[in-house]
Amino acid sequence: MSKISGLFARRGYNIDSLTVGETEDPHISRMTIVVKDDESIVEQINKQLNKLIDVIKIIELSEQRSVFRELALIKISLNQSNRSVITETVNIFRGNIIDVDNKSIIVEVTGSNDKITAFIELVKPYGIKEMVRTGLTALERGNSK
Numbered sequence: 001m002s003k004i005s006g007l008f009a010r011r012g013y014n015i016d017s018l019t020v021g022e023t024e025d026p027h028i029s030r031m032t033i034v035v036k037d038d039e040s041i042v043e044q045i046n047k048q049l050n051k052l053i054d055v056i057k058i059i060e061l062s063e064q065r066s067v068f069r070e071l072a073l074i075k076i077s078l079n080q081s082n083r084s085v086i087t088e089t090v091n092i093f094r095g096n097i098i099d100v101d102n103k104s105i106i107v108e109v110t111g112s113n114d115k116i117t118a119f120i121e122l123v124k125p126y127g128i129k130e131m132v133r134t135g136l137t138a139l140e141r142g143n144s145k
Helices: 002-011 037-048 081-090 112-128
Strands: 017-024 031-033 066-077 096-100 105-111 128-135 138-140
Touching: 002 037, 031 105, 066 112, 081 096, 081 105, 081 112, 105 112
Parallel strands: none
Antiparallel strands: 017 031, 066 105, 066 128, 066 138, 096 105
16 A cells, blocks of 8 residues: 555645455455546556556446445534434435434444535534544446456
8 A cells, every 4th residue: 555655646646535445355455546637647547556566457447337435434413402303314314323322423324425425514513523434435337357
């Protein structure tokens, strides 16, 4: 990961989102790197990444042929007056309540960046105590292997 992030830093490329995790093969990690730039920059990034010895394969995922998701955990201030409206909002967004105590609720929301941002905007007036977002991860649809 340090080689890849160093490559981006040396070339002045911006990483919008980076997620890394184990794959179906425990000896291989998958990196999902989101870069919002023009075609020529993306092509240069692909060429540079292909030169790295540890890189097995690069796949450029299109929005039409892929499934993209992000995960957010959000701790929201909770009291008797807002408990039901927050719970209702979580249900509308098909989120999950992960933890509750007298003063806060932790919610898990997965989906597109827009969906998570919309949820955050709706619950922001109740007081977001803490929040973490994973960044985008994706898989190509169909039989890609």
